[in-house]
Amino acid sequence: MPLPRLKLTPEASHGPLDGAWWPRCDALELELPALVGMLNPDAGAVTGVTVDAASWPDAPGTVMAPHQVIAVAETLLATEEHAITVDCGSLGRWELLVIPPDEPPGTATRLLRAAADPENPLSAPRLLALTENGVDGEAAWESEGGPAPVGT
Template sequence: MDPRRTPAENVPADDGHTYRMPLPRLALTPEVSHGPLDGAWWPRCDALELELPSLVAALEPDRFTTVAVTVDPAQWPEAPHTVMAPGRVITVEPTRSAGEEHVITLDCDTVGRWVLLVVPPQEPADEASRLMTAAADPELHLGASALLTR
């Protein structure tokens, strides 16, 4: 690299380099879930508009299908009603169902529906890993509140 140039100056304008969100931290049940949860998601931050596109992309390969997400407003107080993602608009609906404060529900019209435990972003890695493994265990039939208080 030429020491008189900044790194940005050394990148050709047409190199196709774009920023990509990291893959979501996600654990899903290996088969169709028969419990209250289909797995767990551990977002990196509380900004749903930043986290949701990569989660949806991991679950829904077709960019042009309809995706609706349900979240608890207590956990996501600043959640937007829509989130823009490449090739789609994700609809976000608040819900206040009992026991659903640490759950996100994703309805993808061509693939299916997922109910995921949301591991708090600030959770230590070892505890987050334990929660994600438990939520994705098809033999363990615990809901989000029970997993978080265990």
Template sequence: MPLPRLTLTPDVSHGPLDGAWWPRCDALELELPSLVSSLEAGTAATIRVTVDPAEWPDAPHTVMAPGRVIAVEPAQPGSGAHVITLDCGTAGHWVLLVVPPGAPAGTAARLLAAAADPENPLTAARMPALADKGRPVDTTGDAE
């Protein structure tokens, strides 16, 4: 069974992240429509996405999706490394760790699980560094 490409924290409580997303490629115009639909944002919702311009240098300003237009904006410098923020109006607001599309499946699985853990104190900027070391992500804040 293929790994899920999106994990979310439970509704009860969350830390600095609401989950993680592992896109199949780095083309936002191809990936955003399915991400937004998986978050169950109604078609009437206004959708605004903020991305790290260093990680998405060719991000379009708008992405067309069935029944909607998704506005894509660059994050302020230093505020959005490894993160995508989705504001879907009344449907919700999510801050997701972005697992690089080319990440090995084991690394992606660890990051998806750790980012969705409501007890996880790690920041998005630190999680990929731990995964790059090939060590499991530990929710106490240290690599094993």
């Protein structure tokens, strides 16, 4: 697989998200190894992931990645819709917005930037919902009372 389409918060996140991931398809067993390869500072550090069951209805219980088997847990919590949590044990974890694979490139690019903004206060479902309702991804959290993004 090609490198994942991923944007991470440059420093410690102050919001509910640490960035965003835009997979190319909805086959987690194909997409997850590349994502883990980009996030994983040490082979085997990723201990598991939690995914939104509605977004990944056919998610397997485990996924093979180089040098490791990754446990996959599913959640039905509304607060975790359109998100993936990557657990790296004692190294911490990443909470990422999962942008639907069929999202138009312009919208996906704006969502990648908005989710990786360290001052973004919005959760994955809220950020995606605002965008689906016509609010630009970068301006979505501004509409929720946040400051205007710099450079737009």
